[in-house]
Amino acid sequence: MSGNRHLLFIHFAVVLFGLSGLFAKFIAYPAVLIVLGRVFFAAIFLFFIMKSIKLSFSLTYKKDFILFFLLGLVLAIHWSSFFYSIQVSTVAIGLITFATFPVFSVFLEPILLKERFHRKNLMFALITSIGVLLIVQEFNFKNHLFIGVIWGLLSAVTFSILSILNRKLVRGYSSIIVGFYQNCFAFIVLVPFLLFVPFHYEGKNIFLLIILGVIFTGVSHVLFIEGLKSVNVQTASIIAVLEPVYGIIAAIFFLAEIPTVQEVFGIVIILSMAIYVTIKNK
DSSP: OHHHHHHHHHHHHHHHHHHGGGHHHHSOSOHHHHHHHHHHHHHHHHHHHHHHTTOOOOOSSTTHHHHHHHHHHHHHHHHHHHHHHHHHSOHHHHHHHHTTHHHHHHHHHHHHSOOOOOTTHHHHHHHHHHHHHHHHOSOOTTOHHHHHHHHHHHHHHHHHHHHHHHHHHOTTSOHHHHHHHHHHHHHHHHGGGGGTSOOOOOHHHHHHHHHHHIIIIIIHHHHHHHHTTTSOHHHHHHHHTTHHHHHHHHHHHHTOOOOOHHHHHHHHHHHHHHHHHHHHHO
């Protein structure tokens, strides 16, 4: 029963991850401000979680603050590019291009972790590129889908870097601590944008930012971590690849964004490669 409950936690967390992309359409703020609000309220939520379970805020080494700042910077770029991708195109485009991150990981891990590079990974990248080409259809910076794909791929690259840095740099820390400091430093990185990006206080948008930060970021983070107590990482990783599926289905119902047949073929190719690479690497 415990294993089933934890498996449900993983699935529910991934559903929340997938639905978070819809907020790029629901909240009438620029992407960078949406992320600013998201990390702010997520950090507050994780702060109270840490206090309630009496988890220490201290870091083992002072230099780790620099490492966490780097993680916060990458997180800010990742989420900003992800939301902007959705804003200029569709939820499906943003989610499915983000789902290419496992393919980027097989190229970045040998560089950042000094692991052996396997030439057959080039085949995975080639097949994934075919899926992306089916989605783009037209390579033109006046084409909003093409722009969305470019920003979506940036979100995939930065998420891949974020995942690798988390594995390399913060072993020995609770994932809740990692999440708390990442969100705090991402907030610090993004605050200066308030000087350049116009901000208008609107009750509805602030309420949605609270929901996004607390439920779709903080709660989902805790649920995913809790689920890992009895669900192995490989299973959790495969379930996480379903994030775009949940988001795309929700976008069909709530935003009437229905992918074309060609886009569906591209989505299937990309998800297939993401699942295969995840299983192979784990």
